[in-house]
Amino acid sequence: xxxxxxxxKEFAAKLRANIAIHVERLKKEHDITAGLAVIxxxxxxxxxxxVRNKAKxxxxxxxxxxxxxxxxxxxxxxxxxxxxxLNNRDEVHGILVQMPVPKHIDATxxxxxxxxAKDVDMFHPLNxxxxxxxxxxxxxxxxxxxxxxxxxxxxSLEGKNAVVIGRSNLVGKPxxxxxxxxxxxxxxxxxxxxxxxxxxxxxxxxxxxxGRAKMVKGDWIKKGASVIDVGINRIDAPERGxxxxxxxxxxxxxxxxxxxxxxTPVPGGVGPMTIACLLANTVTTACLxxxxxxxxxxxx
Ligand code: GUN
Numbered sequence: 363x364x365x366x367x368x369x370x371k372e373f374a375a376k377l378r379a380n381i382a383i384h385v386e387r388l389k390k391e392h393d394i395t396a397g398l399a400v401i402x403x404x405x406x407x408x409x410x411x412x413v414r415n416k417a418k419x420x421x422x423x424x425x426x427x428x429x430x431x432x433x434x435x436x437x438x439x440x441x442x443x444x445x446x447x448l449n450n451r452d453e454v455h456g457i458l459v460q461m462p463v464p465k466h467i468d469a470t471x472x473x474x475x476x477x478x479a480k481d482v483d484m485f486h487p488l489n490x491x492x493x494x495x496x497x498x499x500x501x502x503x504x505x506x507x508x509x510x511x512x513x514x515x516x517x518s519l520e521g522k523n524a525v526v527i528g529r530s531n532l533v534g535k536p537x538x539x540x541x542x543x544x545x546x547x548x549x550x551x552x553x554x555x556x557x558x559x560x561x562x563x564x565x566x567x568x569x570x571x572x573g574r575a576k577m578v579k580g581d582w583i584k585k586g587a588s589v590i591d592v593g594i595n596r597i598d599a600p601e602r603g604x605x606x607x608x609x610x611x612x613x614x615x616x617x618x619x620x621x622x623x624x625x626t627p628v629p630g631g632v633g634p635m636t637i638a639c640l641l642a643n644t645v646t647t648a649c650l651x652x653x654x655x656x657x658x659x660x661x662x
Contacts, residue, residue: 370632370634370635384657397425398428399428401445403464432444441463457477473485480651482644498661502533503639506642519541526569527568541569546567563582573612578612578613593611597610
């Protein structure tokens with residue numbers, strides 16, 4: 363039997379509608395308009411599209427959006443000065459520096475300069491530590507979106523065997539922490555894992571975040587497992603015409619859906635949830651900065 367497809371687009375639309383309600387409540391009850399500042403350096407077309415979408419959706423849920431477009435050759439000192447201003451500006455509750463930054467800028471220095479209370483990406487080591495020790499704070503957007511979808515289809519994740527493939531700071535590591543928090547038994551697999559297919563075959567939940575097109579094959583997936591595909595890989599698509607390309611995930615969707623019970627497609631799965639969770643995190647930080655309890659349904 364073919365898996366049920368988890369529609370990330372629809373899920374993200376519902377989440378944004380809920381975020382808009384919380385944003386309105388913050389305005390009415392506390393006179394706070396949540397605000398997100400986004401900094402983009404240079405003219406990378408993919409980053410431009412992401413940032414445009416972030417700004418548009420920020421405004422659509424009723425938040426303030428502050429966008430800073432800096433030239434490719436902006437100095438590290440100028441960028442640090444802007445971050446310092448935003449760190450101290452009251453209307454700004456979230457700061458996102460679009461990655462990657464140009465080579466002459468030290469990304470670690472930038473991340474460490476962010477006010478952790480406004481770090482909606484969870485890049486800052488203090489926030490990574492908060493996640494690890496069970497304290498409330500912003501949680502990396504993509505893993506938060508994956509967790510929300512898994513909770514929605516399963517209710518409780520307790521006792522499930524989860525395999526996370528990929529160990530990046532932005533996705534793999536926080537995803538494993540979140541699943542552990544929800545009482546899964548978690549295995550972190552990566553490029554050096556021995557016999558990856560058999561490791562994945564033990565999983566009730568598979569989160570693939572390796573960045574390799576269609577790497578996870580259908581016969582690696584246990585019958586009835588849930589498969590969350592974080593990968594976004596552009597491959598040639600000659601069937602669509604000469605020079606055409608298309609997006610695929612890290613999972614071979616066509617074969618995996620024959621064994622899985624639930625699966626996210628690419629595009630239209632995890633992707634739309636990432637921006638929605640960025641907005642959710644901005645509500646969370648706006649609440650925490652103002653001494654309010656963040657809405658439970660927007661946090662991990
Ligand atoms: N570049 C690609 N994805 C992301 C993300 O989630 N956050 C930031 N800051 N930059 C990115």
